[in-house]
Amino acid sequence: MLKVSNLSVSYGNTRIIRNLNFSLGEDEILMLVGPTGCGKTTILQALAGLIPISEGQICLDNWRATPDRFVQPEKRNVGMVFQDFALFPHLSTEQNIYFRLKNKELAERWIQVLGLEELRHARPATLSGGQKQRVALARTLAHNPACVLLDEPLSNLDAALKDSLRWEIRNALKEAGVPAIWVTHDQEEALSVGDRIGVLNNGVLCQLDTPENCFSEPASRFVARFLGEASFLPGRLSDDQKTVHTTLGEAPAIPINDASDQVDLLIRPDDLSLQQDSTGHGHISWVRYEGGARFYAVQLDDDTEVKVRVSHEHRLEPGERVSLSIITTHPLAAYAKR
Incomplete structure (x- = not known):
């Protein structure tokens, strides 16, 4: 270990x-x-x-x-696998994997497992990127x-x-x-x-x-932002610290680092739904088409920006008024108000 x-x-x-x-x-x-x-x-x-x-x-x-x-x-x-493959260009697949090996039995196992049998005699220059990486991994694992x-x-x-x-x-x-x-x-x-x-x-x-x-449950706002799209919605944590009250409604919550009272609720794009509504919570700032989905930024009337991802069939344009709802059923991370 x-x-x-x-x-x-x-x-x-x-x-x-x-x-x-x-x-x-x-x-x-x-x-x-x-x-x-x-x-x-x-x-x-x-x-x-x-x-x-x-x-x-x-x-x-x-x-x-x-x-x-x-x-x-x-x-x-300790074995290392690099992003640039680090294969010997003058050696075949088999020779790269066998390099400095006394017992070739384990090497043969990984040649089979990683689907390299038909590439035994190929030089790295003739291999695709994926094939090269499989050769590099086989060489590493062959040394046990x-x-x-x-x-x-x-x-x-x-x-x-x-x-x-x-x-x-x-x-x-x-x-x-x-x-x-x-x-x-x-x-x-x-x-x-x-x-x-x-x-x-x-x-x-x-x-x-x-x-x-x-x-x-990111330990900090930095972690929350780094691991995906993150919006922070102002709210108030209930006395039992299980619910946050926001302008978009209530949501189940889990306080992070002893957050209490006034908090910022972590909202992921899939935690929200939206629909066109002339009397809604805000307006569309921008939209990005992603193939199977559309990704929206919504500017709320209190100047908070939240991001929402919905089906590609749900088409709205920048400037349109919308209403949003928190649709998640799992607790959302709540951070102390800055």
Whole structure:
């Protein structure tokens, strides 16, 4: 089991990662997300032994790394999958996967599992992006690592391929029974693939929880905004702290960080319905067509802006007056009024 305790990483006098703590189950997939420059890749490099750590420790199986006790990358038994595939261009698929392997039996298993049998003798230049990433994953798993680190493995692929390959990679990791840390900029990818999500900002882990909890009960407004479209509707929390009263009606609520009385209610686009109404709550500011849906921004009469997503058949134009209703039945996160 991988365990990270009080981990900090600095570049010169600049602290990049601050007091990071987490542990990883035997076959758990942890997705790390956050803005560019928040420290996601730095964490992977520290775990792999590519950069030194400033404080804390990293423990995995039979080794422990600290600032005073450096463990060489080749002795960590950690596999890495990169966004640029990192394949040897002069070697075939089979040769890339076999590279530095003494026992090829496990390599053969992953060639079969990842559908690479017919591509054994192909060179990387003739492979598609998805095929290259499967080769890179097979090469990593063939070494039977104790942990796998994936640095934006799908970022160089087109949208349609990403959707299918993310599940191929997840299934392969689960079949291997190996824990993994997967860095991504794609919130949808993080929410759908990960067993848990870690949301980073400025080197600090803001929340570490299940995808559902991170999305529905974000620990902060930052997490709420980063994991999806977020609107904040002013309201008043009831005395029993189970309901919020707003201009759009009542909604079940869960207070975040001891919020009370005057709050801002987190509203996702699917939490609302809207309809044309000349005496409604506000007007359409803009609309975006998304194929199966239309995405609206509504300016309420109190100047609050909320976003709503409805069926593409529900067509309204900017400037039209509308009324909205809160239609969710699950508790919505309520934050202390700013």
